[in-house]
Amino acid sequence: MIELMEQNQAIGIVTSGGLKENLQVRLNGSPQQVQEGSFIVIDSQDWKFYGIATDLQLQSIDLRYALEPSRTRLPETLANLLDCQTLYTNLVVLPSLMLERGPEPESPDYTAWRSTIDSGGKEEPRPMPVKSIPAHHASVFLAGAGDVAEIFGKPTEEGNFVIGHTREQDHPVCVNLDKLIQRSSGIFGATGSGKSFLTRMLLAGLIDHNRASVLVYDMHNEYGLDDTASDTGENVRGLRSGFGASKVQVVGLGGSATIRGSAPDFNLVLGYSDILPEDVELLTRELNLKETTATVLDALVQSLGKDKWFKSFKAMKRGSVIESEDGKKTPAPDSVAFWANQNGVNVMAAEGLHDKLRRLFNKAYIVESPPADSIQALVEALKKGKHIVLSFGDYESDLDYLLVSNLLTRRIRAEWEQMTNQFRGKNGSEPRQLVIVVEEAHKLLNREMAAQTTFSTIAREMRKYYVTLLVIDQRPSQIYDEVMSQLGTRVCGWLGDEDDIHAVLSGLAGREALRGMLSRLQAKEEVLLLGWGVPMPILVRSRRYDEQFWQDIKTSKKAGFDQAQAIKNLYGD
Amino acid sequence: MANNPQMDVQVGRLLRANTRACVAGCQPAQRFPAFGALVSIDLDENTSAYGLVADIHIDDDGLVRQLVTTPNISEAVIQDNRVNRNVPVELSILFVGHRSAGVISHRLPPRPPLSLDRVRACGEGDICAFSGAGRLGYLRFILDAQDFPAADLLAAHLLQAGRAQRDHGDSQWFAQAVDKVITQLRSDYDRLMPILEALADVQQELGS
Amino acid sequence: MPLNYLDLQPKIRAYAQRAAAVFSKQETQLAELLDWLHECAAAPQSEVSERCRQHNTTRCALPAGEAVNSAHPAPSQAGACILLAADGSQIIPSTHDAVPLALVNTSLISMNTAGSQPPGVRVVSEILEMEPDGVEIELLSEDLINLRRDVAEIQIIQAYQPEDGLPVIALRDGPLELFHQPQESRAFKNAFDEYIHLLKQLAARDFSLAGYIDRSQSTTLTQMLTIFKTGQPVPRERAALADKALMALLLAPGQRSAIFALQSSSSQHYRDELAVHFFYLNVSAGGKPYIVRVEIPAWVARDTDKVNRLHAALLEQCRMLGKRPYPYLLHRSHEEAVVHFDEKEQLQLSLQAELLKQGVDIFQISNKLAAKELPKRTRM
Structure with missing residues (x-):
């Protein structure tokens, strides 16, 4: 019930603005009720507009009201009354989407509107990029759970993975995994921004969803097996531990490689040939x-x-x-x-x-003669729907990483191209979607290397061949522009470097407004979702990668959505 | 009579009027209404004008000027000058609304009252009814008054009406009135701040 | 047309020079008169009176018991009493008015000198008619109207009913002895008879009646001294000196003179207790003397308490107006009685309206008055 009430409470009204210079909203109360990045909903007649808060500005009707605190001249009650009318906060909202919601549901107009849609005379309304703006004095709200679900999908629906929650009201925000894997995507953030946890979580989601095989080039042996968090010292569950060897296999590089003292599921050994x-x-x-x-x-x-x-x-x-x-x-x-x-x-x-x-x-x-064609075995495993974490074990040098990942990817590319061609030639089944996860991506995708490696080709073209990349990097500015521009979904944690911020935002609308937001994200807590894969940019408090997360995964309960709790919220105890 | 009988306290009669204000005369011996008090004047059986006592004139003359310099002036002489010579005490009344067929409106009366019409002091019930009707639109007459001390007139009225409203159970009325004043004058910092300071005193007196 | 100042200039100078010479001469005469006063005081009063009576048509003072050169200091205070002051004003009918109208407006103001209540005010307005039942078309004479006003003043005093047993002092502005002698006209005679009748009633009620003359030009004392010294009144061709100039030499602030009886051609009308007496009073609080004449009837003059109370009350009243001493209540009764021009206009309009209602043709103002009332020049 609290949630519904909050949803209905307007926080302000639209006073000015436009598509180019953002919308200006005069807040009713304290500036602290909204934070940068908040998901904002604007009700304007038959339309709803969705956007994010990009700035908050203190304003006054006359500068003197701001310069001289009214409490120095007036008792508190009168001072409050005065301040309410003369001092206010201006919220800057970057509008992203609009949705026709139709006339009031109880009205006769609504019935007519609805029947036009039902009879096919008009398309079912869906969120679309803003092409207009709300009217003066349209009411502004913090998004409710319904609004978040309307735009980002319901947590209960298949394919929707809860990546985090809205900051102020804790509404679950989903990423559509089917959409995520359709194009290459990226996870960015400076060192210590929580990138690895986010990646683990997203990979867990992808593996659980199981619409694509995942191949992780695990340069630092972080993802397959359990690890210990560098900051808290707590145990961090690996993907194989989480899903079991039947779903996730850890492949060690080298004949007798062990990963953190454990034997991998099989070893990858390259032949001279x-x-x-x-x-x-x-x-x-x-x-x-x-x-x-x-x-x-x-x-x-x-x-x-x-x-x-x-x-x-x-x-x-x-x-x-x-x-x-x-x-x-x-x-x-x-x-x-x-x-x-x-x-x-x-x-x-x-x-x-x-x-x-x-x-x-x-x-x-x-080696000259590997005991088996381990590359082919790996490829086969992927084709069969297994998920592979290739741990580099002790071979953590760039040389190893570049050589092996490229060599392997080249093989995979050739394999998937062939499969796709056969499928299109009606000679085979549809290839399994594959996501290749590339850590330290700038080493492979920098301007110098991009032309030579297979990765840039995949980023640019392989969508058609069922292979996409998930690049993970702390220096997005080092990644070749052309590759960056191909990344559909960008999940970004805190970035301090201006060039990196610029790189992450390249090709997006409202870059200027989002720029400051990225530099003020709270490390390990908040991420910004951007790009083609999400309906609109949104700042989320990222979900915690902990035992509860795995419990949710295991019980097939959609993460972040507790049905019992939702019912309780709606109807009370 | 268009008004509530409970406030039937005649304080004077009309001397002269126009559409915005009037002047009434009253006996100095009686307790004439205080500055800022709400008064009403019946225009006909169904209509009454409401106004605020915006000014009270006590004129001097040569005799008074001569007397003030005299030592040991006797009480009888003082009373003579107050009661017999200062007749009538003139009350300037600023119209702030009217009641027509029982409906209170915060617009000017349809016509000014006529000479010798009776001026009555409003009782608490009528003060509450008038000040509580509508959206306090009548405050604009006070704030726009050119010939009267608007800030003090407003303060005096809000004190009287605030007391009446409080005693009749509406302790928020005063704050609403202040809010309205701020709305009307917020773009005029130089006028608003002294008025609010005067209202701060009123608030203290009201104990709210 | 403005005055011709060029012509007036030398005449003004000559006038001032003559006045200075007259004043200089008067000072010598005054010193002589003062000597006579002292001589007169030394002589038996019966002898002085006898000499004066030999010129019984001459208006002059008569000794009334107190030494004629005596000066009586102010009594400590009047004590609690009721002080009445009556005054009247009148509208003299004009042939130029639309409705010629005679009106007497009289006021009485009453004050408890020891109380703190505001004084009571009563105003009586009366339209005067020649005949009791007719609209006055013929104009009343100014003299008769003034007489009727004097009567009305005494009448309003007489009508006063004191609420408690305090002594009453009644003041009127002007002499008690009226100069409007009874004439052949019945209206005059009636009015005068009523005046005398009212005085008698006041005497019976023991009111301390007094007429206050602020700027007296009376020469009765000078005449008495001249007759006493020379056996003859002041010759007609020579103006007698005013009594107040002599008294200014004698009376210190607050002091009154001796009480004198008045010998005049009308004395026969004021007999016994009504016989007019008078004294002079220096109402100044200090500095330059300011001498006023106070007329009192015999029933007051013979009662020392009444005289003392009156003396003290007059001084108290005069002190209230500070540097321009004048009895406060007399001023107030004048204020209440006076008919202002706009009030007269209002009355005219009311009368015209009523006459119209009664079907009487409206009288119009004269063309002369209409011309006078044309608006003056205005400025754009």
């Missing part, structure tokens, strides 16, 4: 490769074959010579220089590349 020249090329920066690398690699493939070049090149010796009878030293036949001379490649370039690739040659997870 899996490494292609392009895998090496995208490590140019990491390995400090020279410009001649491409030429050398090309010669290696040409002379040694695509499957064998890595093995052969690794087997070559650096600097081995033989001495002729006359005492002259020449490159030994098994040396790099010998091969270079034989193939017309600059010896120094070849030797340089060999030196630098030694870091790869020494990786234990790259």
Whole structure:
């Protein structure tokens, strides 16, 4: 009942504004009843408008009323009466959506309006981007649970995942998971902003919803198995712990890898033949490769074959010579220089590349003959609807991350393209939707790398092939603009850097209004939902990733929606 | 008679009038209504004008000026000058509304009263009825008054009406009236603040 | 037309020079008169009276017991009494008025000198008619109207009913001895008879009646001294000095003179207790003397208490008006009685309206008056 009453209590009236310069609302009472980011509803005749609070300004009818406290001249009662009329707070609302709600339900006009819709003479009204503005003096409310549900979906509906709650009134805010996976999306936030918890939670939601397989490149071994929170020291449940190995499999990199002392469900070991020249090329920066690398690699493939070049090149010796009878030293036949001379490649370039690739040659997870095709096994698992957390175990270097994630993604891309083509050619079943979760995404998707890696292609094009990305990053400004612009849903925690804020907001309406809001988000508590995947920007107090969360998941109760409590709220005890 | 019999206390008769105000004369011996008091004047059987005592004139003359300099002036002489010579005491009355066929309106009376019409002091019941009708629109007459001390007239009236309303169970009336005053004058800081300071004293007297 | 100041200038100067010479001469005469006064006081009063009676048509003072050069200080206070003051005003009919009208307006104001209640005020207005049953068309003479006003003043005093047993002092503005002698006209005779009759009633009620003359030009005392000294009254060609100038030399502030009886051609009408007496009183509180004449009937003059009470009451009343001493109540009765011009206008209008109602043609103001009443020049 309290909720309903609050919903009906107008907090102010619209006084001015427009689509371009936002709406100005004169608040009835204290400024503290609204906070930046509050979800605001405006009732204007037959329409409802939805927006968020982007600013609060103290105003006065005459500046002197503000400069001289009335209490210094008047008793409290009179001072209050005076202040009520002369001092006020202006709320700036960024309007986002409008919904035709029709005439008053009791009126004859409503019946006519409704029957027009029912007879197909008019479309069922649905929220649409604002194309008009509310009238003067339209009443302004803080959104009630019904309003939030109207826009963001009901927590009880399939596919709606409660990501958090509105800040003032604690109404659950949902993200539509089906929509989320249709396009690539991103989770951003500075270090310590609660990004990992948010990701865990969203992944749990996706896995539970099970409309897409999830592949997580878990660079820091955070998501698969249980972990300990760095700040509270409490146990944090991993996805496999939560869902069990039948749904989520943890894959360890390397033959005998263990993750936090536990054995993974299976190991990923790469064969020499899996490494292609392009895998090496995208490590140019990491390995400090020279410009001649491409030429050398090309010669290696040409002379040694695509499957064998890595093995052969690794087997070559650096600097081995033989001495002729006359005492002259020449490159030994098994040396790099010998091969270079034989193939017309600059010896120094070849030797340089060999030196630098030694870091790869020494990786234990790259072997000549893997016991099984673990990449294929992983792909198959994904195709079958399993969810994979690829833990990098001890291989936490950028080199490992770049090489493995790219190599794997390349394979996946090829596989899903093939599946899709077969499906479209009526020769196969519809591919399983796949979400690839990329941590530290800027390492793979920066301007320099984006052109080379598979990830940018996925972000741009793979929506058609049932593969999308979920990028997680603390430096969104480092991610290539073109990729950022493709991210449909953006979930953003606190960001301090202006460039990062700018990057997250790129391509969105009302950027200026949202900018300040992002910089004032409360770390670990609040996130801003933006972009195509959400009907309108909204600030939510993020849901807690705790045992209760898992209880909700396990009991299939839609998170954040307690039916018993809802009934109690509506009808009292 | 158009008014409630309980307030039938004649205080004087009309000397002159226009549509906005009138002047009544009364015997100084009697207790004439205080500054700011609500009075009514029957215009006909169905209509009464309501007004506030906005000014009270006590004129001097040569004799009084001569007497004030005289030491040991006897009480009889003082009374002579007060009672016999100062006739009539003139009350300026600012119209603030009227009652027509039992309905109170906060607009000017349809016509001014005529010479020698009786002026009556309103009782508490009538004060409550008048001040409680409508939305306190009549306060504009006070605030717009050009020839009278508007701030003090308002304070005096709100004290009288505030007391009556409080004693009849409406302790919020005074605050509502102040709110109305603020609404009317909020864009005029220089006028509003001194008026509110005067009303602060009234509030203290009302104990609200 | 404005005055011709150019012509007047030398005449003003000459007038002032003559006046200065007269005043200078008067000072010498006054000193001589004062000597005579003292001589007269030394002589037996019967002898003085006898000499004066030999000129019984001459208006003069007669000794009445007190030494003629005596000065009597103010009694401490009047004590509680009722003080009455009567005054009247009149409208003299004019042939130029639309409705020629004679009216007498009389007021009486009564005050308990020891009380704190406001004085009582009574006003009586009377339209005068020649005949008791006719509309006055013929104009009444100004003299007769004045007489009727004097009668009305005494009448309103006589009508006063005191509420308690306090002594009553009744003041009127002007002399008790009327100068409107009974004439052949019956109206005059009737009025005068009524006046005498009323005085007798007041005597019977023991009211202390007094006529207060603020600016007396009387020469009765000068005449008495001149007759006493020279055996003849002041010759007609020589103006007698006013008594008040002599008294100014004699009376200190608050002091009254001796009481004198009055010998005049009309003395025969005021017999016994009505016989007119008088004394002079210096009402000044200090500084320059201000001498007024107070006329009292014999029934007051013979009663020392009444005289003392009157003396004290007059001084108390005069003190109320500060530096311009005048009995407060007399001023008030004048205020109440006076008919202002606009009131006269109002009365005229009422009378015209009533005459119209009765079908009588309205009289119109004269053309002369109409011309006088044309509006004056106005400024744009």
